[in-house]
Amino acid sequence: MKLHILTLKFGLFALLFLFCANALLAQTPTPPSRITRQPIGPNSPMPTAKDQASSIKSDTQKLKIETAGVIEYFLKNGREIQKLSGTVRLRQENTLIYCDTATMDKDFAVLRGNVVIAQGDSVRAFSDSAHYDAVTKISDLFGKVVLENGKQQLFTERLRYDLGNKIATYTTGATMTNGKSQVTSRRGHYFVAQKEIFLKGDVVVTDPEFTMRTDTMSFNTEAQLVRFVAPTLISQRGSKIYTEHGFYDMENDFAEFDQNPQYEKDGQFGRARKMRYQGGELKEYTLEGDAHIEDPKKGEIADADVIRYNNNNEKTTLRGNAHFRDSTRDIQGAEIRYDSRNKIYQLAGRGRVSDPPNIIEADSLDFNDVLGNGLALGSVVWQDTASDYTVLSWRMDYNKTSQYLNAFGGFGEKGAGGRPMMKSLIDKDTLFMSADTLTSFKPDSASDVRELFAHRDVRIFKSDLQAACDSLTFSSADSIFWFYKINNQPVIWSDTSQFSGDTIKMLLKNNKLDRLWLRQNALVINSDDGILFNQIKGRNSTVFFRDDQAREMLVEGNAQAVYYAVDDKQAYIGLNETECSEMRLFFGDNKVESIKFYQQPTGKFIPMKQVGKDAKKLDGFFWDRVRRPKGVGDL
DSSP, X not given: OOOOOOOOOOSHHHHHXXXXXXXXXXXXXXXXXXXXXXXXXXXXXXXXXXXXXHHHHHHTSSSEEEEEEEEEEEEETTEEEEXXXXXXXXXXXXXXXXXXXXXXXXXXXXXXXXXXXXXXXXXXXXXXXXXXXTTTTEEEEEEEEEEEETTEEEEEEEEEEETTTTXXXXXXXXEEEETTEEEEESEEEEETTTTEEEEXXXXXXXXXXXXXXXXXXXXXXXXXXXXXXSOEEEEETTEEEEESSEEEETTTTEEEEOSSOEEEETTEXXXXXXXXXXXXXXXXXXXXXXXXXXXXXXXXXXXXXXXXXXXXXXXXXXXXXXXXXXXXXXXXXEEEEEETTXXXXXXXXXXXXXXXXXXXXXEEEEEETTTTEEEEEEEEEEEETTTTEEEEEEEEEEETTTTEEEEESOSGGGGGGSOOEEEEEETTEEEEEEOSEEEEEOSSTTSOOOEEEEEEEEEEEETTEEEEEEEEEEETTTTEEEEEOSSSOOEEEETTEEEEOSEEEEEEETTEEEEEEEEEEEEEEEOSSSSSOEEEEEEEEEEEEETTEEEEEEEEEEEEEEEEEXXXXXXXXXXXXXXXXXXXXXXXXXXXXXXXXXXXXEEEEEEHHHHOSSOOOOXXXXXXXXXXXXXXXXX
């Protein structure tokens, strides 16, 4: 319906009236003069000629009056002022304005009482009062201001809304809600078309899942995307995250923090160059670049290039220069995986676990904390720092509680087709031992006593001692090695001497060879040239060492001795053959210096001319140079 406005006829009367009115106003400043008053609306009377002239004037305005209960006209400083009241409705293009009263100065309106500005189908602004400039399409809203954009609502006390660019600005504090979440800040710019809000000053985001505090951020209300550009603290279910830059996708519960990010959860702290959080069903944290996590309560510290933790299955992965430490262990490797729920950790790639007194290295390693069982594969190195020995193998099964280990396969390139090796430092020299299988354990977990079993084709090498047997045992309780026969007699070599028997016991004292017991078919052979052999045979023999050299030997039961006598120039002069029940020999420089015979000894001396070129050999004689290791490689 056309707007009915009172107009003045042109002519002398009109000019005279305007002249007098202007003169009067110029002489005494008074409030605007009321000119006329009439109802405007759908039930108004039919327009007159004067009303039609007024409609032409209204058409030139950008802000159109559609309905009003009453319209009043005033002149102020020569300008016509309109006052509308009673269910006022104004329009500018697709923008509708509702209020109780409106005062209009051309295209500028002052709106009061239940102000509503509706733009399109989704944007609504509510306030107690407002100013609206139809030229700039900017409205200032006052009082209890609410801006609605679909499901989003913004509450404030003062708001400037640019309807042309669809930008709302506030500087006196505001709260925005989007169903379950809300945002408060001191200042802000809301880009309505893009549904993007830029917040500044004491920004707080509250959501059932988290609370966020920062000074500056942007928030896309439709995509539910938050971007941080200032120090930000996020609190979520007992955890806190700090960052100075990043974003949080609230819809998909995904966040990325890439400037000085840190987090705290249940007393645990973490930091990295970049952090990611994937919520929803996954619930996984990822720390990238100099990643660090520590838990003072548990005494745990973790470092790696990348650390990933899944809250659902409680599994942690450390990848790249991985390092984990707790009160008992120190774990390093290319990749460490830890299942805290099942207490299982794995090392993928070369890694090292220090769990005093044991240290283990391997290409891969699995360990169950609950059962105490572990499996190490690939170039395994096991060190027992308490007993001071090391085991090298391709595979090792072990148990932490019983200190049990079972090793087989070779170290390095030999792999599964090789043989495990043990090495131990004895008197500043290393003793190496290999077998098809090496097994070690502690009979009593409360004790430091360790026992070792070597099975099948056992070989030992030390610079001054070598040995070979079918199987072997060792106990740290008495420091005695037992060498056993299955197919071949055990043999020990020292310098130019060979010791053999069906069973051999070797005692280490203060990490030095102290004593040998040769049991059943005891035989000791000594030869400088491998042609002539000094031989001592008996049922049992005991050899005593000092400074790693044989100094004394006791032979018991059917004792026999064959040895070559030499003169002062070390030239052979003859052969001594002696038999008795028991004899005791004394050595110097690995040579017999004297012999004591007990219980009716018999013997003879044969000059060298009668001995001939063939060496005298006792029954059971063997000179084994094939089995004797010449170096570590022969093991």
